[in-house]
Amino acid sequence: MSRLRHDGPLIIGGGLAGLSAALEAGPRPVLVVTPAPLLQACSSAWAQGGVAAALSAKDAPDLHASDTAAAGAGLVDLAAARALTGDGRQTVEWLAGLGAPFDRDDDGGFAVSLEAAHSRARVARVGGDGAGRAILSALVASVRAAPHVTVWENGRLRGLLQDDTGRVRGAVIERDGRLTEVLATAVVLATGGAGGLFARTTTPGALLGEGMALAYRAGAEILDPEFVQFHPTAIDVGLDPMPLATEALRGEGARLIDAEGRFLLGEDADADLKPRDVVARAVHAARLDGRGAYLDARTAVGGAFPHEFPAVFAACMRAGLDPRETPIPVAPGAHYHMGGIAAGLDGRTSLHGLFAVGECAATGVHGANRLASNSLLEAAAFGRRTGRSVAAETGGQGQARAGEGRPDLAPEALTALRVMMSDSVGVVRDAAGLARAMVLIERLEQEARGALPVLAARLITGAALERRESRGGHYRSDYPQTDTAPRHTRLRREPEPPTPDTMAAE
Template sequence: MSATSGYAVREAGVVVIGSGLAGLVTALNLARNAGRAGPVVLLTKTEELPGGSSLHAQGGIAAAIGPGDDAALHAADTVAAGAGFVDPAIAGLLTREGARWVRELIGEGMPFDRDTHGAVCLGREAAHGMARIVHAGGDATGRTLVTALARRLRESGAVRVETNAFATDLVLGGGRVRGVMAHHPEGWVLHRTSRVVLATGGIGAAFARTTNPAEATGDGLALAARAGAHLADLEFVQFHPTALAVDRDPAPLLTEALRGAGATLLDGRGRRFMAAEHPLAELAPRDIVARAIGRRVAAGEAVFLDLRPALAAKPGGFPTVLALCAAHGLRPFEEPVPVAPAAHYHMGGVVTDAAGRTSVEGLWACGEVACTGVHGANRLASNSLLEALVFGARVAEDLAKAPAVAAAPFALPEPPRVAGRSAMPLVDAMAAEARRVLYEGAGLVRSGAGLRAARARLDRIGVMLEGLGTAPAVSHHDVRRWGEARNRALVGRLLLHAALGREESRGAHFRSDWPAENPAARRHTITLNDLSAPVTALAVAGDPASGDAACSIL
């Protein structure tokens, strides 16, 4: 390690940012090919492994491994759920390779739930034509899976894991990635590398009501946007229909597997209503179920989920759900529990090819932060963990074949100037306001007027947050608070811009002023330059893209 400009410089072959399923799978597969990939560093802003939304995933992994099922049927369901915007070739790739990876995990002894005969249990969820969802630990699939993989990663000793590391910017030079600027408890560090993988998860915590953990602030999307990457499908945000309607942030999630096992939705008078909304009733696509519940909640009517049929059908199958209900004084064995929709999953993200490569040279992405084209306008249930498995492995395979680029001499950039301690109350207030504005302006039902008002407000918040950046060195906690607020505002602005441009209703995107689907509509790709007030990216001296002769903040 060397030091210059008041911060440390650490060399790496590959830097993986994120410690959810996608990041762990990428890092583990890179570790197996460490000789070819070079030294691997995993950065995570959490205090320990694992982190991210994967840890909290109650749903399972969709895989065509059961009798009578095959990858083509799974791909067809994926395409149908995506409302016309799924790339069929990528869907086929996902389902073929996904089935292989799940079988491999089973063969390696991953503790998937089994029946009394030892066969892996297969559940059914919304919009799936077959029972093809594997679970581990009942409704604790995500935690079971990523905990096991994190243990393998630690035991491998082949990856340097740096926790409490908040990446603020990608460093660019000569038209490609040259490193990652991150703040650690000991101060600023430039991780110098020509290959970076974004596996940072989604943007759910940019909304005031979400099932996502607090760290899901859209950091990877913001990093990529500031680096000039192409982004797509940002307007498509899936709201989970059945979050517990209790005063808690994030909102506790009641897995869709409950409805797959027979749980029913009831209105305020105790009547089932989904059969009148869709032929699949409670197993209709998520956007339809979420809006059906949302309309009633918006009208002041309570909506309930009767868990008793599911609890009877799968005794011991939902320990996480039962613990959540108990923590909030609810009695699901005796009466239905209150539910309401909450922001859950982002179908959009950084555009990648089938190997996870983005439009920025030296930058890969996988997991929820990426937009592979497999989810379209509405993700099929339990395809998200599958996508992380498949594309995390594909990114690692591609990196093993992609040689590191020799470091060209350049002047090191200055770290970003962040808000100081005295400004933190204002930063926190703007972050909370940004979440509220995005949830109200780009929630389940949108309109042009609402989107424009929200965009104007977030534009002002974004400019104010950038303007607060005055201190080069502050506490690690304050850097993260300011950085996350900055990222929330940016991804919100990008999402609102994309939603305004989609003048139709499709999948998870519903416009009250454009309620019909436009058959001629196409997917939208945007960059940061499409916003009227671009924000900054770190650049190094001599970068042709910067037009600047000295290291700078663009």
Template sequence: MLNHDHDDLTRSTDDVVIVGGGLAGLFCALKLAPRPVTVISAAPLGQGASTAWAQGGIAAAVAEGDSAEAHAADTIAAGAGLVDEAVALGLAREAGARIRDLLHYGVPFDRDLEGKLAVSREAAHSARRIVHVRGDMAGKAIMSALIEAVRATPSIRVIEGYAAEALLTEDGAVAGLQLRKVGDAAANRVTMASRTVVLATGGIGHLYAVTTNPPEASGLGLAIAARAGAVIADPEFVQFHPTAIMVGRDPAPLATEALRGEGATLINDKGERFMLARHRLAELAPRDVVARGVFAEIAAGHGAYLDARDALGAHFAEKFPTVYASCIAAGIDPATQPIPVAPAAHYHMGGILVDDHGRTSLTGLWAGGEVSSTGAHGANRLASNSLLEAVVFAARIAEDIGGRMITKPTRLLLTSVRERNGAMPARSEQTFRSMMTSHVGVIRDGERLAEAVRSFAAIERETANIALRNMATTALLVAASAWARRESRGGHYRIDYPTEKPALAHRTMTTLAAAREIAASLSERTLTRSAQPMNA
């Protein structure tokens, strides 16, 4: 990839500008060819995307006896009453076509002896329907193939090493982006004028102290869209992967769910299987149930371990090379020893609200992949549906943009952009991420959520550091919506409201203004309480 100077960025363009170099961004760029596209990626392609770390694969009803209807039914059941059923069915029906696209781009999906796509089983799926590459190498193989295809496509221009810090708007429509060179806090901002922007910036995992996501997954796309006025959907629903490998690494390596699909069990330090008493499906229960089980066992001081000794033993390295390598690097042999695990922020069901075509509430802005909220995942994502959603909606976005005439912006409105930006103090980021984990994590309660809302609102309002402000914007949206949803559903569990309420079986639709109002009301309540005399 070529390096690009500021002159290459500070110009009006009739290119489609895609922010993000993960699966959704690259797939959309390829689907738009031969239309000119500029892809802006903060990290070198393939290095900052959660896709590359995905170990499961892509859910697709391609096996004999399976159907799109069955896949959609499983998706709806996992989503705890909030899945848009039409979206889930559309997603399942398009899966086969998108798998064929990926095969065309060179993804070497595993096949059986008859040459058919090999499929495996994952939690809460009623059939074997996960297409994969060499067991747990799907994400890496998909990204490698797509990067190669992008590099071979003349209509795609890639600009690496720049992060989007703000969306610029004009009369309620997108007019461009404010960008800054990554790793250079003192660098001047640069602006790119464009009326067609696709956000594919990934999730929010790095807002948490324990996560399986890369550092680039810090909620940036959600923040800049929210600050520009976009509607945000379901931000309170965060999925925690139950089995991150606890060996002191940030991000934490992942012990894929497929291990449990192959018979690995969860045990405590006494060797007892603790999930048997919690759910009829035990280790294969929905992720939120398993995450809470693991969390509770750790909180009770019993520890939690994934035991694959009987299920896989000597075959571990061959079947799951990625997990095996992570364990061996930390001095654990998973063929003969249980693997220490803990829940980690893994996937965000919420995001920028989009319609069936990936359009947001802002004219000229589309969103795809984890940064978006399509309604497909509801309150709890079904395993391996995320990569499927990314390719299905990336293709829809490309089709939607494909038929449009795009005009160049005449000018940029920069009045809302602050000049200052310093390096983010490590302690600020550490404190921030710790609060997300302790106050807005696997198990939540009103008091700690209110404290988090007040804290994030103050940072969002007062900090001059743009990166920290964007992190605080997304954290505020998550915490405020979690505080407002007074029930437990899917990935959102409130110990003070532990049951599901039928009256709340609807998606959250919110804005940054609404989250700020919640923060203001909570601050007033605190001030009122503190002003009262002790014997009042």
């Protein structure tokens, strides 16, 4: 295994969070490692809704923070939420300055849309439903032009390097089948979420929670891993991953109906704009009952589909479905992981030298249920904060332990795990289903020791089994009540002590 010394931060992940951190860390030299070419296989590029921020005269950061806290079901850190929403306008303007082509109103201001659980229209969009790719494209162009940033594409994170104090000193990276130990002043995990652990998901299949699993193995604190958000309107046309029908469609008046045309959540005009966990369970129940679930946008959008929501329109047409004429079949799909590596607003984790930002991090702003379109805001706003923070890191002086790679899970084993996670650790959970999932996880742990997706699945499933209540994205049919006093799940593994043969001189 070769070893490389990089005199600056090492950022793992090429999505919105990682690239925002990379840009803001300048002029310090930054090395970005991403498992796929930029713009591919990251959730940021797939985001349809936009960036939530208080941008209109009728809105304010405090209102946005209040909505964020309400959606988070008692587990939102209000100070963190206020910091996030306070950064809203500045973050959108920064992205626009980089070239993100946000939709504009007649006066040249940011056009904003209403999404579920927001009390105001505040979601800045691009081309109706193309925000994620357009914003990330602007950042990619800026990163490629930045002299302080080097990008290693097609590089996989295989391990973290630590010294004898536990401080993170770098990472093991695999490129072209070869392992390299990269020593750095700090490591930033921007590895995305865990949606790929589920058979029914709207996220890239490569996102398997591996960053969270590695951080846990190294001894970092993991916060609330049981909280997974399931988007209620994943398009159910047999594709993996499932295309997404953006929530903005319901903001424009599209309605959820069953096969007989009856409203799933009631006749009120705003009935379908409840928090995502409520809507997802209604869609799940209708499908379980055999009534089916469909998103009817024929009247609300109709002929405007091709130019108002081109991504959704194209996905439907590829599946042989014209949403101007036919309701869209939908099902809940794993969409966002609220839990993850416990991190501060500047990305600092409980381990010196290790930072986390974006979906793999749990900063307290999402609590038990993320407010729609807060994810892109968090990725960019806290990505910038993290970049400034890691730029000041100088690194440690101790010897770094020799790194080691982790085995991949065999395709058939990963398929079995994904099906079990969707069936038993999905929208509605109970003790029997969670126990079945744990049995499979324990078997896979024996068959593929050290496989990171299995550890990530254990963290999510084990915490779900221990949380005997229903709150936000975590719903237990055997414990449907919500406890009076909200509590966090905090998990931490003691790191393995170093031995002489695991030390390597720098």
